[in-house]
Amino acid sequence: MIGEGISRTDGPVKVTGRAHYSLERQEPGQALYGHIVGAGIGYGRIARIDASAAERVTGVHLVWTYHNAPDQGSPEGPEGDMMDRARPEFVSDRIDYYGMPVAFVIADSFEIARHAAGLVEVEYEAEPGRYVLATPAKTAQWKSETRIGDVDAIMAEAVNSVDQLYSTPYHFGQPMEPNACLADWRDGHLTLFLTAQMLNQLISGLAATVKLDRNQITIDSAYVGGGFGSKIVLHAEAVLASLATMHLNQPVKVAFTRRQIFTLVGHRPASISRVRLAATPEGQLTAVGHDAAIQISPSEAWDEAVSSVGRALYATPNLLTRQLHQTLDMKAAEPVRGPGELAGLMVFESAVDELAEQLGVDPVELRIRNDTDYDPDKELPLSGRRLVDCLREGAEQFGWSERPRTATRRDGRWMIGYGVASSMRGHFQTSAEALVRIDPEGWVLVRSDMTDIGTGTYTIVAQVVAEVLGVPMSVVRVELANSNHPKGNGAGGSWGAANTTVSVDRACSTLLERIRAAAGTTYNDIFAEVRRHFPDGLEAIGRQLAGSEDPNYQTFSQYTYGASFAEVGVDIDTGEVRLRRMLGVFAAGRILNRKTARSQLIGGMIWGVGAALHEEAAVDPRFGSWVNGDFAEYLIPTHADIPAIDAIMLDDFDERANHLGVKGIGELGAGGTGGSVANAVYNATGVRIRDFPITLGKLLPHLPRDR
């Protein structure tokens, strides 16, 4: 049962439109509609704000600005926890970032609320803001430094070396379901139907903001239309819907417009990397350096770990990785799928490709030659290290031996190239609990606050229960994503599947022990035994330790691994880049469901394609405003951009991760994939674009005229 490619149990409600996402929940009854007005400047203050015209619109219940907004909790300083901190709105006349809420309208209908929002008059005094990420100076104040040996000295003497600057743009999660909240204050209790990834962490910040006790708040996120990190942190829709329902004693629903998801939800920060590699002529790395500058905001410092991705990827006697935080007057950055890796591996694996080209060593072979089993940062052995297996299997299945020499293969007007890159993603473990109850009537109930954001949690939990208890999946009812359930620690960081299934498995084991103690070890029908010995049913809570408390994490450094192989075509006349095929091979512990796991890995790989070729959120350096804030201008891959793609999951079981052998896969696919696409573009054209994404406008000046 575990591992089988069983179709999603939530499939039937999703494909028939019966799955109700946040705003679609009917339980609270008719709700009022809120709409947020965002600041039209990047930095400065509100000189005048007048909501009277909006207030006069028939059907408007109230308009909040900083003049009349309810009292809220005070935010912590920049070092405060991302999840615990209060995030009050309308605190003062100050504008800290473009699009920051300046007014909130609540009305009888969506149309009235949005129209009235447009009638709020705001005059600003704009002040000069800092909006441009600069290339780090030599005297920069570096953070998060890992230093082994002397990279500078090796680089100074190296015959074979790469020392290049790369840049990656601001990047957004942009799930298809907008951030949205339906809030209902009733009998002193606040219920939120919220599209969210990590419920109990989010409640901390919400409680601090709206000044309630945690136990006065319930969040229900039964179906979540995609997360990718963008629904981890508390945002204005939840704060304002909560305050409004508490104030008006009516349910209130608020959704961000797509354009607001570019201003009110944090982004992956832009980065500028300097990657330095040195090697022997045979391709043995002698030095690895990665310095990365990233944007942070004055209020918060989300440390997008761009520079550290290569620390344990290859063996090297000399290592230097470090981060530089540049404070810009922009919205605070947040986790976006593959934090650190998506951008960091894309540039690091580009640099490795540059080294391979310079040495004349096959890029797969170069990576294999530098395999390691040791994490020099944690000073621990790597568990489940199977990068070489991924590379070898991928090279074989992809037909890597047919890779053309640089800029030599053509198919009509298309220049053809192959590229490879490694992926590596930390496997994290957090404390988690799950409840399993066997009902004498013949069904099993599972409860966790863990969410299914498209990850397949409903399905894999049912599979684990069915296998361990020996019951059909059809009698397993999985109730997730209610904050009153035992804490599963949410979907984020690729830890959800392992945390939850380990907890569920332990609960099931406890139940089995109790049944066997009462009924003996051989029985035919578990429900008959429960009826006989436990007529009221039987339940247990299973627990998973936090990684910091788990001996496995003190003795091994836990990662997942992968290799991706891409073939691209570049139109020699126009510079248009199109993916032709792609293969990923992954070693990520035991796979719980081969069907849903493959989907998630492929989805991640396509994120790599988007990062390499399409996605870039541009900031106007004069105003701090997002320039291309919609799906017509912020391009993500479409069907037509994605031809044949496959993901192979190696048979794997990492007993050092947990007793089920399971690790996470949500972010692994997105890891190095962008690098494989970028390297394929180089192989096709001989042109190296180090400023992502690789667009036709950047490639074209370097392409030959072919007449």
Next chain:
Amino acid sequence: MKPFSYERPATPAEAIEAAARPGARIIAGGTNLLDLMKLGIEGPAHIVDINRIGLDRIEDTPEGGLRIGALVRNADLAAHPRVRQHYPVLTRALVSGASGQLRNKASVSGNLMQRTRCPYFYNTDMACNKRRPGSGCSAIGGVGHNFAVLGASDACIATHPSDMCVALRALDAVVEIESAGAKRSIAIADFHLLPGDTPHLETALQPGELITGIVLPSPLAGTQIYRKVRDRASYAFANVSMALVATVEHGEVVVERLAFGGLALKPWRVEAAERGPRDPDAIADIVLAGAKSCTETAYKLPLVSRMLAAALETVQ
């Protein structure tokens, strides 16, 4: 969206009368107008829904051309047998634009009236002379790789987003217009206006006028090609697009018609480039006479001759 009253006339005459009301705006497919209304860029007081007034037929003209009703949907025009056979550049242009859903709804008259996708026009926090005459142009000095390189002014550097109009320009289409008691025709060349000092004036259509149809002259001989270059494979606006009609004379490929999208605020056609030089670079030099680019739009200039050279290679 500002409140508006709604009216659904049954005939073109009723529509013309209804559209004369103060603040009235005609809606056909609505795929551009409603987006702009939601964003507060358009705010009509009265909406005249012309979807039930007819004008949805494609007919042969006595001259051997085609008359396309104003409310023919983009998808139907692209699929029409005579368009496919005799005006393939138009079919190719239409199907390279937008998505299947949008092409099912969008009308040909609405496509003529489509407004720019300049991101500074779309962002109401930014100065834009189209949205608010005299407010300035934030796009100048701004960020974007899709600004105009031809026909722009100090007041506006936006481009026209339509694919269909580029093909219509190459085909010398004529726009038929009715107003109360009058009819007139405007050549497609004169329909869209360059920004000059008045970028808010976008077309030659006058208040009280209704587009009733588009007439295509009799078909052209030769090979017809539409090439759209864009940053992703589908569902994206053009960086540069090109409508080309070419023939072969004495073994030499001759450019008969050549129009470009993505270069200017109207489909860009320089007749002097047609039936003139044979060399793509020389033709491109004529097309691009007076072009001005910035760092981010500089790639568009070489793209013109590269696209043309590649297309001419395929003409036999």
Next chain:
Amino acid sequence: MTDTDGAVVEPVRVSFTINGGLLTLELDPRVTLATALREHLGLTGTKIGCDQGQCGACTVLVNGRRINSCLTLAVMHEGDSIATVEGLGTPEVLHPMQAAFIEHDGFQCGYCTPGQILSSLAVIEEIRAGMPSHVTGSLEGPVPLSDEEIRERMSGNLCRCAAYPNIIAAIRDYAGAKP
């Protein structure tokens, strides 16, 4: 209802058929078809992803043709026949396309899925009717039911989970097409 700027919001009566049933509504004319379905009729299977015609999550069939329901006013649909995902199949009795999406895992979060499914049914009809697309070779012959044609035509339906290859597999399976 009178507004500050003196504009009068007159509700407009509109009647249309949804999934075979005739309905009459009195609506603020600003209400889009997508919002009418979701907020006035409780048919939340039609999703709003961008509300500006750039994602396809709101795709419905009107008189058999797929459109973005977010970019059309409900009152413009007098007398129209509208099909939403709720009219296709139920969790117990799935439409074969819905079953194919489940079998091939053509979704993850499921939010774009109703739009993908309605679009895919329309795409097959459009191909069979010989309507050309951007990738169609000859404009005069029949259009092949190829992966390339399906991908191009489905490109108006974004999926951020990026279930694209599985969606194509589901459509191919349903339509009995070869890769």
